Amino acid sequence: MARDPRAARLGAADPPYRVGFTWGFEGNTSVPPGASTVTIELHPDGNGTRLRLVHTGLPHPMLAPHDQGWRGYLAQLQSAAQARSALAERMAVGASR
Numbered sequence: 001m002a003r004d005p006r007a008a009r010l011g012a013a014d015p016p017y018r019v020g021f022t023w024g025f026e027g028n029t030s031v032p033p034g035a036s037t038v039t040i041e042l043h044p045d046g047n048g049t050r051l052r053l054v055h056t057g058l059p060h061p062m063l064a065p066h067d068q069g070w071r072g073y074l075a076q077l078q079s080a081a082q083a084r085s086a087l088a089e090r091m092a093v094g095a096s097r
Contacts, residue, residue, distance in 0.1 A: 007033035017042050023055065031062055051077070 005027060011020040018041045024033035036057035043050045053074065058066055 008038075009034065011037065012039075030059055 005025045007022075007024050007026050009022045011022060013019045018039065020037060020039040022034040022036065023038050024031045024035045026033055036055060039054045039056075041052040041054075043052065051074070053070060055066055055070065
């Protein structure tokens with residue numbers, strides 16, 4: 001099994017509202033382990049939650065690939081949350097019958 005070269009270390013946390021961690025890749029001189037920091041914040045927003053992700057400390061050539069990667073992961077997270085919400089609504093309607 002291939003070893004995953006990503007390296008992260010948990011940093012500041014304020015559960016359940018905020019978590020931070022360092023980010024990097026073993027053997028990568030552009031973004032070595034601990035070279036950048038990711039902060040994720042959750043904020044109540046009406047009946048939902050707004051997620052704010054900030055990734056700092058990346059060298060300029062690495063901005064676009066990381067932006068694309070985070071956008072992809074956040075889109076997957078949004079789809080999963082919407083599917084869970086729809087399932088919960090269907091279950092609530094079924095339970096009220």
